[in-house]
Amino acid sequence: MDRAATATKIAALIEPFNKKGVAISDGSTFAGDLEFDSLTVMDFVAAIEDEFDIIITMNQQAEIETYGQLIDAVVRLQG
Secondary structure (H helix, E strand, C coil), rough: HHHHHHHHHHHHHHHHHCCCCCCCCCCCCCCCCCCCCCCHHHHHHHHHHHHHCCCCHHHHHHHCCEHHHHHHHHHCCCC
């Protein structure tokens, strides 16, 4: 799956977690812009893993701070 298709799927998955209706861009941060707490991050990561049939390790999660970084990571993990 290419980056654009992956971004579209992730955008749909993020909607229920985007409680404040923040406009999402590649530079949007999960902790700052979206104000995700640790439980929200865990739930969101689980949704991503289920949708794309991938595993995002704790080390990988620690390196992903923005929406764009998440898209790139998911594309890489899909091969």
